[in-house]
Amino acid sequence: MSADDSLTDVSPDGRRFLVYRGDGSLQVRDAYSDAAVGRPFQLGDDVPGVRLGPGGKTLIATDDKSVRLWDVPRHRLLLRAESAEVQTALVSPDGRLLILCTGLSGSLKVWDVAGRRRVRAPWVRTAGRSACHGNSLDFGGGFLAAITDDRVLFWDTASGRRHDLPDLSQDEPDELAFSADGRYLAVTGSRTVDLWRLGSTPHLVLRYTLRNEQIRKVRIDPEAGVIRYLVRAGSEPSALRTVAFDTMADARWHQRATTYQARFSPDGRLIATARLVGNEAEFALRPTTGSRGTRLPSAHCESDRGECIVHMTFSMDGAAFAYGTETVDGPSSRRRPERVRVWDTRRKRESSSLDIALQEPDEAFGDDFVLGPDQRSLLVYRSGVDVWERWDVRTGERIERHGIGLQHFRSPSYDGTHSMTLRPDGRLLVNGYSTLVALPSGRSVTRQLGNGVATLPQFSPSGDRLAVGDDMGWVSVWDKDGRRRTAELAGTLSGDFTSDPEHVTALAFSPDGSVLAVGGAGGTITLWDVSSGQPLGSPLSTSGDRTLALSFTHDGRTLQVAGEHSALRTYDVDPERIAAEVCKRAHGGLTREQWQTYLPELSYRDVC
Known part of the structure; x- marks a missing residue:
């Protein structure tokens, strides 16, 4: 391109693009090599609309009287359909049909390209004006899809039946596009791009958040596992960008949220999940390798009478797992805790249980509990009376109780999940209300650890850093005692200040403590260099699923993610493997000519 x-x-399919050249002609080019495909088209100044067909093999040109369909490689006119006021024109993936929306009222017309005649199939009559009533239309995989009244509808061209796409969007849809093979459908709004995998049940693969971009012409390349789109600069598109989804395509995802809460063991080898079924909370433990897991005894939780809160924690060595529930009564907001069970993860059996419910209803778990470093004690915080307690796991008796004064930092209006964390040496306890408790003395101090309501504290594996995420999306990094702030990270912030802040819901340090993974309520996942306070690349591609838990594998090369709709996903975060994959997708590094264009101030080198 000049x-x-x-x-x-x-x-x-995103593999070819159309360029309007300075001399007024149109040229189709290859997205990988930038080589010209076929001869330029000289269509004149009276052609207001042009569009590429599937694979870039055809070119659709519309004017105020007709639609012309061109064969790009052969530079041959395939069909001229006389029709006034064409609003939309597209070609079926196999190139056999030309689909038009015409007239101000939106009338659907379909042409057989080879036979050069109108098609009057049942699905054309069924879709009728409904398909042309919205602001976007596409055809793929035997389906005709349209956006109508802020909904995505699609019709089966074999049966004529209409289907609705599940309404999970956080954004009003304004454009859609099928992949050439019809397996995927992209739905674009002003802030997000949702990628669906179609089948008997539509499956949300990717929700990509736009970073203050105005985009159009989203295209899907399923073979390469990427979506491509044009970015506007003023009134003209100025760049072609690519987003990978190949790592997300096969992730198991459910339309209904199947996981209520999740936790990873400290070494990342186990994942604990909880789901609510009626008035029971069902718990399970399974290896992150995908091996068969273990179903644990369930816990009673009267969700029909109020909010059910689930508490889960691993011991520092992962050998023990403690869990329990409590019910928050709707009218009174009083908390009623159930029993706490402790599970031996190695012997796969329950080792003990504790009844820590007290006489006063307000004296509930409150926010969380953690197992002590020796696995013999359970540290409990009760928000109703602002106290923390130590319980003997073996005898089930309370050993000590200390009061905490932290009313200044409490925010009853925030609905996030507060948490507690214990420093690896067992000598400092931090809860979600910015209270630090020195152990074993029990002396406490309250500090403002976050910019908003500090809700999620997490120590690094060595205990030399403390990260605290808040409800405004920020993450503050402190020294090991929580006295000196060493970094402030824009955890889940996107730079779009028109949208609500995304609460930080999960944190995880890499094994060496150099990288911090941050997850949010809206599915944002970012990696940060702790020392410099800078992000490591752009946010990871996700399905927009609320992040419940994060963990690095023991070698630090893989990030594991648990969400409400997908219990476990993994991301390759090894720099060497990522660099190799980037070179593969780019078909090698920059040529000397490209280097001179984009990096003229640097000496050329082969980066792949």
Whole structure:
């Protein structure tokens, strides 16, 4: 492309794009090599709309009287359909059909390209004006899809039946596009791009958050596992960008949230999950390798009478797992705790249980509990009376109780999940209300550890750093005693200040403590260099699923993620493997000519 060229369209598979050249002609080019495909088209100034067909093999040109369909490689006119006021024109993936929305009222017309005649199939009559009533239309995989009244509808061209896409969007849809093979459907809004995998049950693969971008022409390349889109600069598109989804395509995802809460063991080898079924909370432990797990005894939780709160924690060595529930009564907001069970993860059996419910209803668990470093004690915080307690796991008796004064930092209006963490040496306890408790003395001090309501504290594996995420999306990093702030990270912040802040819901340090993974309520996951306070690349591609837990594998090369709709996903975060994958997707490094164009101030080197 030259400086006078401008991007106009991208083929449905994202592999070819259309350029409006400085001399007024149109040229199709290859997205990988930038080589010209076929001869330029000289269509004149009276063609207001042009669009590439599937694979970039055809070019659709519309004017105020007709639609022309061109064969790009052969530079041959395939079909001229006389029709006034064409609002939308597209070609089926196999190139056999030309689909038009015409007239101000939106009338659906379909043409057989080879036979050059109108098609009057049942699905055309069923879709009728409904398909053309919205602001976007596409065809793929035997389906015709349209956005109508802020909903995504699609019709089966074999049966004529209409289907609705599940309404999980946080954004109003305004554009959609099928992949060439019809397996995927992209739905674009002003702030997000949702990628669905179609089948008997639509499956949300990716929710990509736009970073203050105005985009159009989203295209899907399922073979490469990427989506591509044009970014606007003023009134003209100025760049073609690529987002990978191949690592997300096969992740198991459920339309309904199946996981209520999740925790990883400190070494990342086990994942604990909880789900609510009626008035029972069902718990399970399973290896993150995918091996068969263990179902634990369930816990009673009267969710029909109020909010059910689940508490789970691993011991520092992962050998013990403690869990329990409590019910928050709706009218009174009083908490009623149930029993705490302790599970031996190695012997796969229950080792003990504690009844820590007291006489006063307000004296409940409150926020969380943690196992002591020796696994013999359970440290409990009760928010109703602002106290922390130590219980003997073996005898079930309370050993000590200390009061905490932290009313200044409490925020009853915040609905996030507060948590507690214990420093690896067992000598400092930090809760979600910014209270630090020195152990074994029990002396406590309250500090403002976050910018908003400090809700999620997490120590690094060595205990030399304390990270605290808050409800405004920020993460503050402190020294091991929580006295000196060493970094402030824009954890889940996107730079879009028109949207609500995304609460930090999960934190995880890499084994060496150099990298911090941050997860949010809206599915944002970012990696941060702790020493410099800088992000490591852009946010990871996710399905927008609320992040429940994060963990690095023991070698630090893989990030594990647990969400409400997908119990376990993994991301390769090893720099060497990522660099190799980038070179593979880019088909090698920059040529000398490209290097001179984009990096003229640096000496050329082969980066792949």
